[in-house]
Amino acid sequence: MIFEGLAEKLQSTFDKLKGKGKLSSKDVKTALREVKLALLEADVNFKVVKNLINKIEERAVGQEVLDSLTPAQQVIKIVNEELTDLMGGTQSKINFGAKSPTVIMVVGLQGAGKTTTVGKLAKRFRKKGKDPLLVAADIYRPAAIKQLQVLGERIEQPVFSMGDKQNPVDIAKAAISNAKSNGNDIVIIDTAGRLHIDEDLMNELEDIKGAVTPHEILLVVDSMTGQDAVNVAENFDQKLGIDGVVLTKLDGDARGGAALSISSVTGRPIKFVGMGEKLDALEPFHPDRMASRILGMGDVLSLIEKAEEQIDAEKAKELEEKLRKEEFTLEDFLDQMNQVRNMGSLEEILNMIPGVGKQLKGLNMDEGQLDRIEAIISSMTIEERRNPEIINGSRRRRIANGSGTTVQDVNQLLKQFKQTKQMMKQMGDLQKGNMGGLKGKMKFPFF
Incomplete structure (x- = not known):
């Protein structure tokens, strides 16, 4: 996570505010003292911190915020806006010359x-x-x-x-x-x-x-x-x-x-x-x-931009067709996994999704597991990748030996792949409007 220590302290401070319901002026000032300490510990310039806290306090201690139905959310909104302004406000782009180069x-x-x-x-x-x-x-x-x-x-x-x-x-x-x-x-x-x-x-x-x-x-x-x-x-x-x-x-x-x-x-x-x-x-x-x-x-817009940069539009179209016809193979699975990996680490990607970062706290995101998956699929024959149903006991032992993994690892991958195909089918059913019987059945095998 970017600025993990600072982010954790700020989020913890605002979680306390959310738990209070109605806020008093004292509650806000106490929270802002914690914000001030967190920023100073993050090595933010002390004059910058002082000006920032003064601006936030001036806006956050007003009656409009304290009498709001969601005062804690209003305070967070103000902090978000002031942090944005502190870092420049808007994106600054390269100034390209009128004449080349x-x-x-x-x-x-x-x-x-x-x-x-x-x-x-x-x-x-x-x-x-x-x-x-x-x-x-x-x-x-x-x-x-x-x-x-x-x-x-x-x-x-x-x-x-x-x-x-x-x-x-x-x-x-x-x-x-x-x-x-x-x-x-x-x-x-x-x-x-x-x-x-x-x-x-x-x-x-x-x-x-x-x-x-x-x-x-x-x-x-x-x-x-x-x-x-x-x-x-x-x-x-x-x-x-x-x-x-x-x-x-x-x-x-x-x-x-x-x-x-x-x-x-x-x-x-x-x-x-x-x-x-x-x-x-x-x-x-x-x-x-x-x-x-x-x-x-989170940061959904950056996540979308990363996906647009890394995910091949033609391949995505082909995949959609395969999913529709239920022809999704281990080759497609590997290809999609590599395109996602090109977007960055799993932790980085998931932290861009609002609310997911906190849920991942303390969870070990094993990037090595993806390396093992790639090694296992690479050790299969083309026929096995396209028709994993033919992979019997002796084939599993051969694949495990060839990929430097265990038979249990191969079994786990095949099980996860089967679950993924089921999930893809369920998502396809949702797109078709077939909601019946799906509630509570959606499972994401890799998270």
Whole structure:
């Protein structure tokens, strides 16, 4: 769960309010003291916390809220709105230039994930129909150029490099000429970083900025560094002028301080967040959705977008036809499972569904179980995958040996598959309006 510690404390505080029915001014103030402590423990800037609590209290202690039929829900609504406003209010998008190519400078300190972010941005733009050129302008960090070239190969996008002996300003200028010649509509410049901000770094970045006039300067910061990330953003903005922030490692044990403070302190929006190591693990930042996730309200819109990105529309159509004809096979089952896994971890996906996160508390989401399922199905013959009814005792032993699992594991999978087919049939019956006899029978074998 994102900001797990902060989210748990805030949700626990509001659960207490819900249990009270009618609220007094004292109840609200007591709850807001707990909210204040939770935010400070999450490393949110103390001035930001003070202003936030004052705003919430000003709105929440009014008669309109206290006399409401659902006062606790009204308080939560206010907190949600103020958190959203604190993180920027609305989504901030990339400013594409009127003329091609759009030039994006990616800056940041070493270790924040800058070069990987360049690759993630390029992959994201490619999915949107763009043709980005990646530029290796970090001539100091060992293997920085090679790392970018490897990323370029993985996403099948060109990388412009002039080696590590040329001036980064000359590299950036030559890259833009190259992009114009080859029809690349976006240029993403991977600039040098340092372990800390120094005059040499800033002078070089200012020189590149002056030479290529970027449409966007994106600062990459490590969200796990909390207030240090906010201080870095302030310094970069004062000395260079940034257009937005990319917060990396938000899937780690980040306490939340950076995400909840950075926009308020710097006045610059968070544009993207890194949610893992994979090259597609970069999400646009939506302040309203993030606030909802922190407060345990889920994030259905992001879940839908993830599904639209990962689930093949043609395959979905084929699957629908198979379900209608009751021809759903283990091959289809494996294919669907892999498409869901591409959306992220099971815990991450289920936490986006309102109300599910709390129910999962303490439940061990065994991702290894999915690996075992894949190994078992991969060890079957094509005939067995399509007609699992033929899998007898000797076949089960062979499949178990081939997949490094046990016969019990194979039996469990076959049982789960049978239950899934039954569930699919029940859902089909629901779609046809056949509600009779289904109440209480719907079972989801994997949750």
